[in-house]
Amino acid sequence: MPPISSASLDVERILLGTLISKSLPFPPNLLPSDFLEPKHQDMAAAILALEAKGTQVDEQTVSAFLRDQRSTTDAAYIAPICSDGLFSVYNQAWAAEVRKAATLLSIATTARRIEQLANDPATDIEQLLAYTDGTLKGISHRVTSSKPPTEGPRRMDPDELLSFNRKNDPNVVIGNRWLCKGGSMLIVGQSGTGKSSLMMQAAVHWCVGKDFFGIKPVRPLRAVILQAENDFGDVAEAFQDVVTGARLHIPELAQLKDNLGIFRDTTSVGPSFPDMLKQLIKAHAADVIFVDPLLSFAGIDVSDQEQASRFLRHDLAPILLETGAILIAMHHTGKPKAAKDTENFTVADLAYSGLGSSEFTNYFREVAVLARCQGEEAIFKFGLTKRRGRAGLKDMHGEFENEITICHSRQPGMIRWEYSTPPVQPDADCRPAKGSPRQEPGF
Secondary structure, eight states: OOOOOHHHHHHHHHHHHHHHHTTOOOOTTOOGGGOSSHHHHHHHHHHHHHHHHTOOOSHHHHHHHHHHTTOSOOHHHHHHHHHHHTTOOOOHHHHHHHHHHHHHHHHHHHHHHHHHHHTOTTOOHHHHHHHHHHHHHHHHHHHHHTOOOOSSOOOOOHHHHHTOOTTSOTTEEETTTTEETTOEEEEEEOTTSOHHHHHHHHHHHHHTTOOBTTBOBSSOOOEEEEESSOOHHHHHHHHHHHHHHHTOOHHHHHHHHHHEEEEEOSSOOTTHHHHHHHHHHHHHTOSEEEEEOTHHHHOSOTTOHHHHHIIIIIIIHHHHHHHOOEEEEEEEBOSOOOGGGGTTOOTGGGGGGBSSOTHHHHHSSEEEEEEEBSSSSOEEEEEEOSSGGGTOOBOTTSOBOSEEEEEEOSSTTOOOEEEOOOOSSTTOOBSOOSSSOOOOSOO
């Protein structure tokens, strides 16, 4: 049997504790068998049995029911779960997480059984195919039939809003509720500054659970990099150097290979892009998908507000909400402005420096800016502009900051980013440099 993660069991506990302590109805389309822990299966079955009898569900009635059934799930096990539930507000996402974990376990178990049968020379191929088809169809039907409606407004219950436990949100993926499931971030920078290698560095670190300049994932993430501009060699060079800089142990390297998928696509533009994006996310079970650059796939007039809104809010947003994946997109700046036009600008002021409609900045939950500082040295500011207090970004001294100073690796030929001291000039600031940037190691 595949290993069961502690995170899955934590979600099961908080869901059951909240349901029992607050006497809430059992979630529709959820079965006791969906719970991975046998004791939790017993508790779920007790809730459903009590509801069928019209008996109020609480800690005492659930404990009494299971005692009568001679279950090994006793009051001592149930009590702390219910105590934790008293301080939590019911979140529909918990039931979805339980269903997801059960579905993934069913798929993994089925795959192992198929492999076992396929390795047996006595197996009848037609029977094996029929078994495979029928089992997977059953799993697929369960998933599709349990999906809640996604269209139309949904009212948020005031009591649930007031009692929401902000420190225990299962939707958090990166930072302190900085980027949650279905969220998005835009990274804006001038062409040739190294946005792609910065993206690669974030992906590699997050896929093994490491922080990226202080920004931490809640766990090792599954990620997809989808890019259109860099050939195999470009990607290989950056991947090699970023992995070297991350100093991964052998188990971490194996985890990275499993968690990170890198793809190049130069044909899925416009109407074909959303379907391709959705397929990639689902096929890889991705927590995060990086798109580099977004405009290579959009196929729209980026300066047109209506087209931008439809692309972002109608084409992409439903995919993120359905899959729970986070979109992190690379985006170019417009034509560089004269220094006098950006005088005294901070990185936050440059949030709207991306090419095209302001809708690109308005839609994304976070906008990060990579801006080269004025001066001869190739030093950059990397800053967050919207939800920066939640990210955990740290400077070279380990202090939390909204903006940090970074540069390309000082080791010749290496393609990765590292901390830097600010520019030598006392009056130097950081903005998109005037004219074409000097080419640095990176892509």
